[in-house]
Amino acid sequence: MRHALLAASLKEHLGLEFSPIALARVADPPSGVARLSERLPSACALWRRAENAVFYADLADHLGCPIGAMVMGFELPEASQSELLGLVRTMCELTYIEEKEVSHIPKLAPQPGGVVYGPLELFPIEPDLVLLWTSPAQAMLLQEATGGAIWSENDATSAFGRPACGALPIAHTRGTSVLSLGCIGMRTFTEISDGRCLAALPARALAGLDSKLQQVARVNEKMRSFYVSRKQN
Numbered sequence: 747m748r749h750a751l752l753a754a755s756l757k758e759h760l761g762l763e764f765s766p767i768a769l770a771r772v773a774d775p776p777s778g779v780a781r782l783s784e785r786l787p788s789a790c791a792l793w794r795r796a797e798n799a800v801f802y803a804d805l806a807d808h809l810g811c812p813i814g815a816m817v818m819g820f821e822l823p824e825a826s827q828s829e830l831l832g833l834v835r836t837m838c839e840l841t842y843i844e845e846k847e848v849s850h851i852p853k854l855a856p857q858p859g860g861v862v863y864g865p866l867e868l869f870p871i872e873p874d875l876v877l878l879w880t881s882p883a884q885a886m887l888l889q890e891a892t893g894g895a896i897w898s899e900n901d902a903t904s905a906f907g908r909p910a911c912g913a914l915p916i917a918h919t920r921g922t923s924v925l926s927l928g929c930i931g932m933r934t935f936t937e938i939s940d941g942r943c944l945a946a947l948p949a950r951a952l953a954g955l956d957s958k959l960q961q962v963a964r965v966n967e968k969m970r971s972f973y974v975s976r977k978q979n
Contacts, residue, residue: 752956753867759891759959760884763942766866767796768873769914771819773859775802776871782807788935789814789911792863793877800864807860811931817911818861819854843908852915875914876952878945885925885943887966891958892923892951910944917946 749768756766775781782803786792788811792803805823808815812822812830822830837843862869866876880888888894894904904922906912908929917924926932926944933940947955 749869749873750867752952753865755956755959756866756878759963760878760880760887762878762880762884764879765797767793767877768864768866768869768875769796769877770862770869770871770874771854771857771859772802772862772871773857775860776862779862779870786810786935788931789818790932791935792861794936794938796863797865800862800868800870802860802862804860811935813851813909813931814911817851817853817909817915819856819915821856851909852912852919854915854918872949873952874949875918876947877914878947879938879942880925880945881941882943885945887959887962888923888945888947889925890966891955891962892947894923894925905943913944913946917948917951921948921950923947923951 753766756762779800779802782792782795782801784795786795786807789808791810792807795801805815805820808818808820809822809826812826812833815822815826816830834843834845834848838845862871864870866873878884878888889904905925905927906916907927908931910926910929910932913924913926924946926946928938928942928944932938932944938944
């Protein structure tokens with residue numbers, strides 16, 4: 747498959763426990779890609795399903811979590827809009843979020859159709875985004891490889907918390923890798939461990955990433971040796 751080399755490089759140089767997954771928004775299911783055959787409770791739950799197989803998911807498949815469906819750029823039907831408003835009202839009442847935050851939740855631009863999900867190594871089309879479950883140390887290496895660790899005059903936040911799925915539209919818009927520390931909804935629905943963060947890589951960040959990962963791995967080993975020698979002195 748066309749993306750197998752990059753998937754292998756990400757696993758090797760970052761030491762990933764879980765396979766990278768890819769997603770692409772499409773107008774229609776590509777030939778040979780099966781539709782999702784089960785109902786899952788949230789958009790983020792689809793990510794875990796995508797670790798094992800390539801599939802197509804439409805609007806209905808994302809409606810388990812109306813916030814996730816909104817973030818993914820779907821136009822919600824009236825019933826789901828009412829559910830979304832109720833969910834937001836509950837979050838505000840619990841002081842989980844403030845009402846003024848709601849209009850600022852990032853989301854992908856509306857687009858008809860659905861989303862293809864699957865393991866990066868088996869992904870049959872060009873991905874819009876690649877998602878990784880990383881430890882903090884792995885996230886640091888990834889940030890270095892994608893330029894997110896470079897200090898400049900125009901630094902923008904590259905790590906945040908909730909909603910975790912908001913990392914996808916932010917990464918897609920900026921064209922740079924984005925890290926989410928992971929909201930409680932994501933951890934509940936995905937059952938990912940507390941020691942893992944979500945990293946979102948846009949298509950633009952994938953070009954040349956293999957060689958950059960190799961370089962970062964070499965440099966970090968040299969820095970490790972340097973620091974170990976200083977520690978022992």
